[in-house]
Amino acid sequence: MALLCFLLDLRNIPPPLLHRLKQLKIGYRPGEKFNLRDFHHAVNNIPLYGFLPDQHVGSPSSGDVSLANLFSNRAIYSWATDDISKKVIAICMSAQNPEALRRSLMDAAEQCVAVDFIMLEPEAAFMYGDIPANANSFVNRICDLENCVVRRYNPEPQVLRGLVKRWLEDLKDDKEEILQAVFLFRYPIIDSVKHICCNLYASANHITDGFPSCQACKCHGCPIDHVTTNKVKWMCPITSRQLASSDVTDTAVRIGEQTVLFLPTSEGGSNLQRVSTSISFDVIERTQLASMNEGVIMGRSFVVIPSSNDVEVALTDECSDQNTQIFYGLCETLFKLDQGLVCSSSCNIETMKIGTLQCYYLLIPSEKGPMLLRRLAGSEEILPLPDMNRDCKSKVTMKIRNSVETSLSKIALKDYNPVQHERGFHSKLNRLVKDSLQFGYLLGGYSYCYMMLSSDSRFQ
DSSP states (O other), X not given: OEEEEEEEOTTSSOHHHHHHXXXXXXOOOOOTTOOHHHHHHHHHTOOSOOOOTTTTTSOXXXXXXXXXXXXXXXXXXXXXXXXXXXXXXXXXXXXXXXXHHHHHHHHHHHTTEEEEEXXXXXXXXXXXXXXXXXXXXXXXXXXXXXXXXXXXXXXXXXXXXXXXXXXXXXXXXTOOOOEEEEEEOSSXXXXXXOEEEEEEOOSBOOOOSOOOEEEEETTTOOEXXXXXXXXXXXXXXTTOOBOOGGGEEEEEEEETTTEEEEOSSTTSOOOOEEOOSOOOOEEEEEEEGGGOOGGGEEEEEEXXXXXXXXXXXXXXXXXXXXXXXXXXXXXXXXXXXXXXXXXXXXXXXXXXXXXXXXXXXXXXXXXXXXXXXXXXXXXXXXXXXXXXXXXXGGOOOHHHHHHHHHHHHTSOOOOOOGGXXXXXXXXXXXXXXXXXXXXXXXXXXXXXXXXXXXXXXXXX
């Protein structure tokens, strides 16, 4: 986990760009001192009148506070304890007086504070490589500081959303160590090497399907676990004090586990509902399957076959035949085009609950058989790709390429058939049952075991 401090240089960020930056308000799993409402209130009240058009070429005006002075302010570095990593995100379009700023950044290094400079530059600078002279001078003066990184970005909305994803990764308090993996081969890849060492990163992250309504105590703003109309059972979650009806609000929504927002009415929240009838999917676009990034595919696959029953009314034999013909006509046409259909739905088929947030799906055709429905990650669920800068040292030589091809030729090439790849569930269960027979016959236990096997689909 890391704590981030955002520092915006309002003097050289034009109001239109600053307005775009103010849309980066994000919600994440907050710590005990984080207030989501206060954060949004602060961002909403960032002033738009501090822009100085000539600031990026001139010197700071008299009485103006320089970046160097801001980084010298110990108040920036005093937050939290020393066992938590801290990072300052400085967003600006230029920087003056790099020598004084360098000294302040060295002070930040002594406080174990990392600093990321986000230099927002117009699109033309990226197209023609026109880097301002003051930006070059600034980079050259701090490039040797280990705690500082300067990143240049074109301030397009898509780029800014990507930055938010990277900041969220820093903020995650459940971030674990890098998951390492080793892929073992039966035959040497080159010389006597039979393995490849890798790091594993998740490509997407599941989020909630909505923001459920809840009852909360007004004294601490904490949710009451069990919603009830029985006033006798209203207890404060913090003090266990019995609450009166005036001490409880029914117009609150739960944001995650720790955050509760009070609303003027109860219309803002909604509780998730179990799917009781058919699920509706809205077809919104086609997509080329060859260019589909499989990293955005999430969760289980669902096999899709034509139904004999319509969503609303029972079909006659003629309509049923037509529905089947349309289904296979669609399947064959999409397969011929190598395309799939992107659909949206308020139902999450992973949890089989209907929420207030949209879920996206991909309908994948086959040549003559059924189709496949896969869930797709939304923009909030996609995680940033890990930095992977391939330098000249990682260039694949002809020797390695030839050796890899030879090694791969020794691995059997087959169409994957799940029947031929048993996980060992039944054989392991049979061994456990066989071992348990050493304790004699327990008829009640066996009856219960067989009942489980016949009723639990996981055992089938």
